[in-house]
Amino acid sequence: MASDQRILDDLTSKEYEHGWSVDIASESAPKGLSEDIVKFISARKGEPDWLLEWRLKSYRKWLEMTPPEWANIHYPAIDYQSIIYYSAPRQKASPKSLEEVDPELLKTFERLGISLTEQKRLSGIAVDAVFDSVSVATTFRETLAELGIIFCSFSEAVREHPELVRKYLGSVVPPHDNYFAALNSAVFSDGSFCYIPHGVRCPMELSTYFRINAANTGQFERTLIIADEGSYVSYLEGCTAPMRDENQLHAAVVEIIALKNAEVKYSTVQNWYPGDKDGKGGIYNFVTKRGLCAGDHSKISWTQVETGSAITWKYPSCVLKGDYSVGEFYSVAVTNHHQQADTGTKMVHIGKHTRSRIVSKGISAGKSQNSYRGQVHVMKRAVNARNHSQCDSLLMGDRCGAHTFPYIDVENSSARVEHEATTSKIGEDQIFYCQQRGMDEESAVALIVNGYAKEVLNQLPMEFAVEAQKLLALTLEGSVG
Amino acid sequence: MMLTINNLQARVGDKAILRGINLSVKAGEVHAIMGPNGSGKSTLASVLTGREDYEVTGGDVTFNGKDLLSLSAEDRAREGIFLAFQYPVEIPGVSTVNFMKTALNQIREYRGEQALDAVAFLARMKEKMKLVEIDQSLLSRSLNEGFSGGEKKRNEIFQMAMLEPKLAILDETDSGLDIDALRIVATGVNKLRTPQNATIVVTHYQRLLDYIVPDFVHVLYQGRIVKSGGRDLALQLEEKGYDWIKAEAAAV
Numbered sequence A: 001m002a003s004d005q006r007i008l009d010d011l012t013s014k015e016y017e018h019g020w021s022v023d024i025a026s027e028s029a030p031k032g033l034s035e036d037i038v039k040f041i042s043a044r045k046g047e048p049d050w051l052l053e054w055r056l057k058s059y060r061k062w063l064e065m066t067p068p069e070w071a072n073i074h075y076p077a078i079d080y081q082s083i084i085y086y087s088a089p090r091q092k093a094s095p096k097s098l099e100e101v102d103p104e105l106l107k108t109f110e111r112l113g114i115s116l117t118e119q120k121r122l123s124g125i126a127v128d129a130v131f132d133s134v135s136v137a138t139t140f141r142e143t144l145a146e147l148g149i150i151f152c153s154f155s156e157a158v159r160e161h162p163e164l165v166r167k168y169l170g171s172v173v174p175p176h177d178n179y180f181a182a183l184n185s186a187v188f189s190d191g192s193f194c195y196i197p198h199g200v201r202c203p204m205e206l207s208t209y210f211r212i213n214a215a216n217t218g219q220f221e222r223t224l225i226i227a228d229e230g231s232y233v234s235y236l237e238g239c240t241a242p243m244r245d246e247n248q249l250h251a252a253v254v255e256i257i258a259l260k261n262a263e264v265k266y267s268t269v270q271n272w273y274p275g276d277k278d279g280k281g282g283i284y285n286f287v288t289k290r291g292l293c294a295g296d297h298s299k300i301s302w303t304q305v306e307t308g309s310a311i312t313w314k315y316p317s318c319v320l321k322g323d324y325s326v327g328e329f330y331s332v333a334v335t336n337h338h339q340q341a342d343t344g345t346k347m348v349h350i351g352k353h354t355r356s357r358i359v360s361k362g363i364s365a366g367k368s369q370n371s372y373r374g375q376v377h378v379m380k381r382a383v384n385a386r387n388h389s390q391c392d393s394l395l396m397g398d399r400c401g402a403h404t405f406p407y408i409d410v411e412n413s414s415a416r417v418e419h420e421a422t423t424s425k426i427g428e429d430q431i432f433y434c435q436q437r438g439m440d441e442e443s444a445v446a447l448i449v450n451g452y453a454k455e456v457l458n459q460l461p462m463e464f465a466v467e468a469q470k471l472l473a474l475t476l477e478g479s480v481g
Numbered sequence B: 001m002m003l004t005i006n007n008l009q010a011r012v013g014d015k016a017i018l019r020g021i022n023l024s025v026k027a028g029e030v031h032a033i034m035g036p037n038g039s040g041k042s043t044l045a046s047v048l049t050g051r052e053d054y055e056v057t058g059g060d061v062t063f064n065g066k067d068l069l070s071l072s073a074e075d076r077a078r079e080g081i082f083l084a085f086q087y088p089v090e091i092p093g094v095s096t097v098n099f100m101k102t103a104l105n106q107i108r109e110y111r112g113e114q115a116l117d118a119v120a121f122l123a124r125m126k127e128k129m130k131l132v133e134i135d136q137s138l139l140s141r142s143l144n145e146g147f148s149g150g151e152k153k154r155n156e157i158f159q160m161a162m163l164e165p166k167l168a169i170l171d172e173t174d175s176g177l178d179i180d181a182l183r184i185v186a187t188g189v190n191k192l193r194t195p196q197n198a199t200i201v202v203t204h205y206q207r208l209l210d211y212i213v214p215d216f217v218h219v220l221y222q223g224r225i226v227k228s229g230g231r232d233l234a235l236q237l238e239e240k241g242y243d244w245i246k247a248e249a250a251a252v
């Protein structure tokens, strides 16, 4: 309706809140990608030979690959030679304590609402902060170390726990998995590493915060989480980037391994710069996230709130290998203006009695395109596998698109796979009802959208849920009538 | 005068629906509006509350000295106009509690009042729940989703109690209510009456007016108020139907 359109138009004019950048002296690799650059990165980080070899092999693999073309996204070909693959804030090689971290950097994170000073953090969330290509600080390490939990930057893990890294790196997402995973494997700069020992329930949320600051720089972080038998951890990931006219590439890989009886909950609030309202600039977000339920009765649960990025290409998946293992995927993906999102999940049922649950809530506004792409694959051995998928799309206005691509592939007749999908429009009736109770249009839309996404938001840790709600409202500001 | 409607005309698309409504409501009064299906009762409520589908083509409305038609829908609500909808809308995932908290605090902000804290809000809720005898479990569910017809209507009156409007318009709040619920809702409405507020009751049935006793009864027909009177007019309508009114209107 005409008035819907008007609300949509007003709501879409809000600017990105984290669009500032700071002047921090940084040290960068020259532009472009070659074996020399791969060697440069590896040398910068003082890596062992086996890792350099791994990178080079990945790089050579990548050279033979082509970017995937099956996703419902459109963008000009990326010039991989115009990207800077390594940029690090100039500071001591690896700060031993917060005192050694550049105060400007600490301030940057403060400004984002992330305090790295432990005594200030009442909320009890341990944070690993990644700025451009490197991890700058990890908090609460001693507390965690007492329980045998390792939570540190990826580079540090390579130095201090090479046996763990070597055993698991690439075990869930092999370098040749896809084009962007191969690229990441060649040039990944840093990221977070986490190991929860046998029988330990991690007493606090672990969190990684990613910030792209430098211009023309790609961010390629790598996260590896290993939950040993009977352990539990809840992990959060957040991210922002400055406003820039050019597109910046983000190609991360996250690997999770859950051993017998272990449970990992991974939550993301993705808020990379989405570009302006005319579609200029914004992050290209090509991310591979996969968890392996290696042991019996293990569980991996992905929750994502995707509001940022010009392009999102992302399918957090679960490989359910252990018998009775459980995979979950809860997603809210909002697109506005010219954003494009092609996101979903893959649940691969290998073990017996494996269960998976998919709840996807897409919200499209402006001229954006929002696609859900999901695959449920039940292999021969997976007796009694169960899946339930619920994919809902909410449209705001009539210039955006919502698409659903569910693929179901069942090789065992005892499996039960259910798929439900709905598409709805945010109703003028609903908005008027709210207005008649004294709410303005924006609050009405925020309320309706948060209600729509509630099942997913409920999965987030409390603090994050509040953030996510605000973010949803902010993303849609100016977009409904 | 709280509300003055002067020669109000409105249409949807090409169709003229309100064709010159005149009505004045003073604080403390209850007005009943009756009339056959499709005569424009809900349209009048929609136009007064600022629904955009309806285009005002003539006339004016003054509410407590303000030009009502120039205000946005939400500002009309914030000025104290409340509509109990004939067909309340479902909002999945949003509880009545959350809905009311958002509404109430926006209204308070408009009026320059502090937001209610959780304790004060809860206290107010408990008090109003009693008034309309509504169950807390209903208020925690998604607003109107899967509510029975009667539950929806009762929830509307609960919201009215929470927001304490100056002018409440009840659009067929009695339809769909069983006899006990009707009494409870009507009693609630009566308890909310003060010398400072007013109520417009849209109904088809005299029965509601036994509980909520009107000072005036108006008959709306083909977009005009064709007859006004006291509560005995409602009794007459109950007995004789609308034919005589239609005949009178045709004769004019």
Ligand SMILES: Nc1ncnc2c1ncn2[C@@H]1O[C@H](COP(=O)(O)OP(=O)(O)OP(=O)(O)O)[C@@H](O)[C@H]1O
Pocket: B012, B015, B017, B035, B036, B037, B038, B039, B040, B041, B042, B043, B044, B053, B086
């Ligand atoms: N949005 C609309 N689009 C088209 N016609 C409309 C619209 N709203 C109302 N009308 C028409 O206007 C006339 C008056 O409708 P309205 O709902 O105001 O009647 P009412 O008096 O409330 O009837 P009832 O007693 O059945 O509730 C009807 O003919 C109706 O079909």
Ligand SMILES: [Mg+2]
Pocket: B041, B042, B043, B086, B171, B172
């Ligand atoms: Mg009606």
